[in-house]
């Protein structure tokens with residue numbers, strides 16, 4: 105894996121000089137007119153490998169051996185890239201009153217820097233494929249290739265890039281656990297009334313950050329960022345708490361040529377890890393999440409089915425999301 109670099113040149117053209125740059129004798133361009141930002145090249149093959157590796161353990165359902173093995177591998181892998189890694193164990197009550205044990209995994213880069221960006225994704229997979237067209241599959245786990253592993257895969261590749269190229273800001277990557285243990289569709293109505301059964305790891309971290317008084321300028325959550333034909337509309341909880349960040353990140357994506365996916369449209373209101381980070385930790389965090397009204401569920405076609413496996417992953421989708429987040433980080 106070569107640390108490819110390319111230059112993103114943003115040339116500010118001012119009225120009056122826009123037609124005057126062809127003069128060969130007087131060809132020195134005033135450097136203030138040209139900002140050159142060196143932008144690392146996101147490696148989608150590397151991100152894809154990280155997604156495939158997560159799936160190789162089996163569904164990362166809390167309480168299973170696959171979950172335990174994945175936690176170990178995640179900690180090991182990100183430790184090779186980060187300055188500090190903290191594993192945060194916690195217990196949480198799930199929708200039916202039972203207890204589950206989870207682990208948030210937090211990796212910090214340049215921990216001495218005051219100015220910080222928080223990146224997140226959930227690493228657990230859902231125990232119930234309750235949106236599968238076949239009811240026999242509702243009690244089966246979701247492989248969670250797009251729903252979970254895609255965001256983690258993109259962030260692991262970003263972690264690798266951060267170990268090679270030093271940004272101006274500090275970065276914290278949080279892999280949230282127990283995002284996807286929310287009340288299943290087949291539960292009775294009274295159980296479904298409690299919205300706080302989702303994002304249990306993010307709820308815990310937001311009330312117990314890995315560092316006391318932890319602050320970040322803003323956060324970006326990645327959820328379902330690996331399926332084909334991606335459509336990232338501006339999610340409404342993100343717009344409520346951090347519209348300036350949403351608009352900034354979408355503009356970055358559009359500048360890179362990814363406007364076909366990062367559309368200037370309002371999405372749904374999606375209760376996800378970022379909601380609790382905004383509400384409880386009071387850190388403005390946005391969610392980049394595949395949202396598509398056409399599919400019925402609002403999400404990608406295989407959402408919460410047994411078919412959310414490696415075959416749904418599109419390397420180009422991983423690339424455009426990863427490159428967008430990298431561009432945002434290295435512009436700060």
Ligand code: AHN
Nearest residue numbers: 251284302327374375376
């Ligand atoms: C709800 O369905 C309430 N929230 C979706 C959050 C989610 C589930 N993200 C991935 N899986």
Ligand code: ZN
Nearest residue numbers: 230251284408
């Ligand atoms: Zn899910």
